[in-house]
Amino acid sequence: MSERCPECEGKRYIVTSSKKCPECKGSGKSKSIDLMKLSEKDVANFLSSGSACPKCEGTGEIKEKDTCSKCKGKGVMYSCRTCGAAIDKLVGEEDEICESCRRKQIVYKLDDSCTIDEIEIGKLYHCVVNSNVAFGTFVDINSKIRGLIHSSNIKEVPSIGDSLVVSVKEIRNNNKLDLLLRNISAYQIVEIEKELPELKSSKLSEKVGKTVRVHGEVIQVKQTAGPTIFTIDDEAGQISAAAFESAGERAYRHIDTDMIVSVTGEVQLRGENVQLEVHSMKRLTGDYENVIRSRIEKAIDSRAEPHGIDFLIRSDVLEKLRPAMEQVAREIRKAIIRSKPILLRHHADADGMTAAVAIERAILPLIKEVNGADGEYYFYKRAPSKAPFYELTDVTRDVSFALEDAARHGQKMPLVVSVDNGSTLEDLPSFRIAQVYDIDMVVIDHHHPDKEVDQFLKAHVNPAHVGGDYSITAGMLCTEVARMINPDVEKEILHLPAVAAVGDRADSDEARDYIKLVSNRYSLQDLKEMALALDYAAYWLKFSSGKGIVDDILDMGDHSTHRELVDLFCEQANGMINEQLEACMTHVKVQKLPNGAILNVLDVENHAHKFTFPPPGKTSGEVHDRLCQKYEGQPVVTLGYGPDFAVIRSKNVKMNIPKMVRELHDEIEGSGVSGGGHLVVGSIKFVEGMRTQVLAKLAEKIGAVEVE
Structure with missing residues (x-):
């Protein structure tokens, strides 16, 4: 760009001083003149106004002049078309840019969300060589935009896959691009994505067939025989995003779980579910990542807040434990919302099993709500522990399975919920191994606690922390926590604290109140038989959760099946107990x-x-x-x-x-x-x-x- 120099006003010089002309003594008139040397026009001027002094050119003054330093005597200023800075030397139109901007000249890199509408003539673009033909080279500016560099503009034929910089010479009526190869050694890449309003997951169903953009956290990456399925969580819910590279091939290999991403794609229906067909996906970093992550965390914290409930019975100990119980419920709800697998560990006895079943009944509907009907099989597992603590055998199995699931399904490491276990020094070796793999843990237990374990736990409920004792069992505590997680399950788990109290021989006001609470449905003998049947089943189940059998023992299904099974198990258990005591009592x-x-x-x-x-x-x-x-x-x-x-x-x-x-x-x-x-x-x-x-x-x- 050029304009008249503002310093010298285009005259190319600056007047520094002036003095009276010594030739005409300041009159500006010549004293003598040879008429024979004047032209007819000059003679006419002379006759009308007289002769001008040749020394001062009729001004009467002699001016001292210096070449204009600003424009360097050109009378014209050239400025950089990018930043506006003055340019000392101009060779041609290509050079109308300063050295500073030349070093950081902008080359635009369009992501796959961009269309021909984002292309501007004259701008520089990054591209990749797609193919070479007799009349030139076809290049891809992104997966949708292709252009041609004519052979007349190419000195050396590039290789397929090479990265080039081009400028747009012409956009033809059929949206075909004529490109010019630009040999620029130093430049700054600026990534461009299509301008689209950000949409929340809860609004996707309203935009079927439209191209939208969402921001969120990747919580799972699952490779299918066809596309790669990314599960993305934003503050409103979850988004299933399908990206296709080729059949069975991982798309966007650089994108993994826990990353904050921006995704552009078309909203489509897959059966009754909404899915985003990905056009582009990129990881967000820096301040923008922090803003999105903070926004998501704040929303998840709000959604994960436990339900405010009144306890089933009156208990000072339970009231004192309420904050710790709410924290456990909050961590479990947060894990469900984030599609973090939950591993429920429990002692293999009546108290531990009722405690686990209470939590299980509360969380399974929520897991299915977040992750679909088959979410239970990918995001939940219950496993008994034979010992009254988290054994090294247990944690080794858990870590191994978790690593396999992470590799196979792209899952996060699980939240381990340990019930009727986890409060003692015996648990520490396993906790330390879990910590190596960033496995979070919460504990609901009534064994006498050791303070050393708390450094490994995100939340810990134990009645001893508030002056209570073991007579408030894990089954009682977990039933109340389950109601904080999901109050809708109250009716089906109402009797579990009573079974736990009888099974653990708890002698406390709380135990008696829980037993009284369900006395209209179950007699004390009924509760004892359920507890014995659980202990009997736990022995033969070994390391299996025995979900169906345990549910039937606890009257979670068909009542006649429950009664028949409990009667049978108690008959067998009592027979074996009597046989055992007959053998050993004399000793x-x-x-x-x-x-x-x-x-x-x-x-x-x-x-x-x-x-x-x-x-x-x-x-x-x-x-x-x-x-x-x-x-x-x-x-x-x-x-x-x-x-x-x-x-x-x-x-x-x-x-x-x-x-x-x-x-x-x-x-x-x-x-x-x-x-x-x-x-x-x-x-x-x-x-x-x-x-x-x-x-x-x-x-x-x-x-x-x-x-x-």
Whole structure:
């Protein structure tokens, strides 16, 4: 671009000073003139106005002039057509740009959402060579826009796939592009996408057949035999976006879960579901990513807020636990909304199973609502733990399956919900492994807690945190949390706290209130039979969730099937318990301790049937129940032991088993003592060679505690 120099006004010089002309003495008139040398016109001028002084050209002044420094004597200023800065040297039209802009000259790169409408003549565009023909080279500006560089503009034929810079010479009537190859060594790429208003997922159904743009977080990438399906979450819900590269080939390989993306595509119906056919997808970074992510997180936090409920019973302990219970419910709801798989881990006994089923019943409808009818199979799993803690066997399985699902289905790592497990030091090794793989965990438990576990948990519910004890069981706690997650399931899970209370022999006002709550539907005997049937089924199910069988035991389906199954399981279980007790009761050794407690000791390794129901823990509990009846009203402790373990059951004895375990570990060198449980019910492990010393010291500690 050019314009007259504003400094010299196009004269090319600047007047610095002036003085009177020495020739004409300032008159501007010449003193003498040779008429013979004048033209006819000059003679006429001379006769009318006189002769001008040749020295000062009739001005009477002599001016001192300097070449204009601004335009360098050109009289014209050239400026950069990009930034407007002055240009010192101009060679041709191509050079009407300053060196600074030349180094960062803009080349536009159009994404696949752009059409011919975004093309402007004269601008520079990035393109990729598609094919070479006799009359030129075809290039792709994006997947929809193709143009031709005529052979007359090409010195060296490029290779297919090469990246080039072109300018648009002409857009013909048929939307064909004539392009010029531009050899630019340094430039700045500016990505361009079609200008479209951002649309929320909740509005997609109103735009079928239209091209739209959405922003959100990728929560799953699933490769099918055809397209790649991206599940994208924005603040209003989820979007299924199908991108096709070729059959079975992963589209947009650089896009993965947890990324914030901008997606442009056409809204289409697939059956009754809306799907976005992707035209373009790109990852958002920097400030824009932060804004979108913050917006999504805020919306998800709002949607994940637990329901405000009144507890089924009145309990000061439950009220004090409400914030922790709401936090667990919030984390579970958030995981569901974000399509994060949920792995429900529970102790394999009546309390643990009722706790898990309560949560399961609450979350499955929500998982299906978010992820479709088959969402349960991809985003949920329930698994029992044989031990009363999260074993290394458990976490190894869980991590392995989670990694396989992440690789196969593009899923996130799961949220592990541990119920009737997870509060003790025995859980720490597994928690540390889970943390390596960024697996989030929440715990609802009533075993005596150790504060060290909290650093690994996003939320932790335990009655001991607020002055309660084990008599408020996991089944009770989980039923209330389930109602916070999804209040619609209240009727079908109303009886689960009562089954849990009976199964765990809970003796508290809360337990009695939960039992009373369902007394119009189930007698105390009904509840005991359900609890026994659960324990019996858990033994034979091993590591299987046994979903259908467990549901029938808990009267979640056909009532006649429930009654028939419970009767059968109780008949078999009671028969095996009686057979076991008949074999072992005569081998129980009884002694009275210094504090007045009656200690009953049984070697379950040598004097009870192995590898059958009831297992050692259940056997010790049944022996304890019979001895409590025999010594009714007295303090009773039953100790069932094997080569490297001991199971403790007590009544009317104020023990603290977790504390005893720590003391035994410190006091008996080389014993390898570990374990825990509730304050008055638990188990201990030790090395086999130290059994005598450990059991003797344990009996001594039991004999020193207070009795009721």
